[in-house]
Amino acid sequence: MTLITPNREIIRRICILNGGSICYISYSTENNFIEVLTDIKTSNLSNFEKELKEWTGINYKVYSTKNSTKETSEHIQEKILPIN
Secondary structure (H helix, E strand, O other): OOOOOOOHHHHHHHHHHOOOOOEEEEOOOOOOOEEEEEOOOHHHHHHHHHHHHHHHOOOEEEEEOOOOOHHHHHOOOEEEEOOO
8 A cells, every 4th residue: 555644734623623632643554544542532532533534535543542552652653733
């Protein structure tokens, strides 16, 4: 699969609309999805993931910072919220 570069601004805005204040993304050529780590409530994660797919047409796997494992957080590549 070729490298898919998501539109960070769309992800950032959808994250904020779903109550997130922290958001990290990770994408690579090995996966056919983009991983997102955020502080959105666990009950809202599936809605957040669905909105991301609908807006961008890209597959996502969404994780909560509250329930993430060390493996999940180690390979996150880019912080997009909060904005530096």
